Amino acid sequence: MLDSTEVIIETLSDRDLVRMARAGNRGAYGELYRRYAPMVHGLLLARVAPAFADDLLQEVFLKAMSQLARLRQDSHFGGWIAAIARNRAVDHYRQTREMQSSEEIVAKITATEEPGTHAEARRVLAAIHSLPDAYRDTLSMRLVEGMTGPEIASRTGLTHDSVRVNLHRGMKLLRERLGNRRESKS
16 A cells, blocks of 8 residues: 555656655655666667666666766656666676677577577567667567557657657568568578
């Protein structure tokens, strides 16, 4: 059962939550995490091997918490944390000296092929990794994290039309890539 403080926090705008979190309210930052973790996780999955995504998710939110004072416009938290996530994914490869291309990531994902649903999920994720960034991000948030188009738009700061176009074009490319893989395995 939720207490009245939790109910109030859930109804606040991102701007108000950022202000409260900046003032040290952990509950407010927890609500920002709840709202934005799926988006950040989706962005990370679109850029790094799945084995690293959960740890990097935590690192992104820790960095955001420590740098919250640097956020210029409180209402732009979504775009700001998305940029932190993208930068963290790039830094991940610099630190591990594994500057990998999309093809190398795809090879790692598909290298652990096993029968069943997990193998199919790996194939889809590998195909998503082979797409251009804009399509990769929105498809990962939609297909992996289960976010709706309006949720993606509100969390990332993209327009609804941009999200809709990216999802449409991305799905078309994804179907082509998955179709080509099925045909090449036949």
